[in-house]
Amino acid sequence: MFMDRRLFAILLGTTIACMLGCQSSTDSTTSSQDSSPPKIVEWGERESLQKERAESARSEMFAKLTERLSQALTTVGPVGAITVCQQAAPEIAVDVSRDGVKIGRTSFHLRNQKNVAPTWAAGFVEWKIREPVFVSLEQERLGALFPIRLLDNCVMCHGKADEVGPEVLAAIQKSYPEDRATGFSVGDLRGYFWVEVE
Numbered sequence: 001m002f003m004d005r006r007l008f009a010i011l012l013g014t015t016i017a018c019m020l021g022c023q024s025s026t027d028s029t030t031s032s033q034d035s036s037p038p039k040i041v042e043w044g045e046r047e048s049l050q051k052e053r054a055e056s057a058r059s060e061m062f063a064k065l066t067e068r069l070s071q072a073l074t075t076v077g078p079v080g081a082i083t084v085c086q087q088a089a090p091e092i093a094v095d096v097s098r099d100g101v102k103i104g105r106t107s108f109h110l111r112n113q114k115n116v117a118p119t120w121a122a123g124f125v126e127w128k129i130r131e132p133v134f135v136s137l138e139q140e141r142l143g144a145l146f147p148i149r150l151l152d153n154c155v156m157c158h159g160k161a162d163e164v165g166p167e168v169l170a171a172i173q174k175s176y177p178e179d180r181a182t183g184f185s186v187g188d189l190r191g192y193f194w195v196e197v198e
Helices: 002-019 029-033 045-075 077-096 119-126 152-158 166-175
Strands: 101-106 133-137 141-149 189-197
Touching: 045 077, 045 101, 045 133, 045 141, 045 152, 045 189, 077 101, 077 152, 077 166, 119 133, 119 141, 119 189, 152 166
Parallel strands: none
Antiparallel strands: 101 189, 133 141, 141 189
């Protein structure tokens, strides 16, 4: 009964947040310091500015990562793109994480085990929330979680068994022996960008 009420409260808060204006990772150890459950944001001027910065960081990370992966697919193909993604995504996250903003990626089916969700986001990820959610964190920070949906090119490495070539699967297993990130279709919820803003 407790879980049902908690889930209802989070879903209700998510809906309210969306109605008010509501899409590899850096280390999230500082995020785990938030010991109290996250609360849906009560919007004020500060929170609205934090939300804009979170959305800007998400857009920047998405654009840079998409550009790098598109270049890799064109020049080195999907097998080579696995290495590019493995190395470029964390570099891009570090680059975008500046001026009090921290960003990363996570999923309910991880490929890279370093992309575990921050503590405040873990429940939303587990429940596969399908809309952006914004929560108040300790020290007046804002936490934002933005869904990532699978794009056309992504099925080469994240698709169903008949869409991922054997050489790609071999490369994935070599780089990510604990991979759980295949079996998706275009448009599926793949994971999330998480953002923390001071």
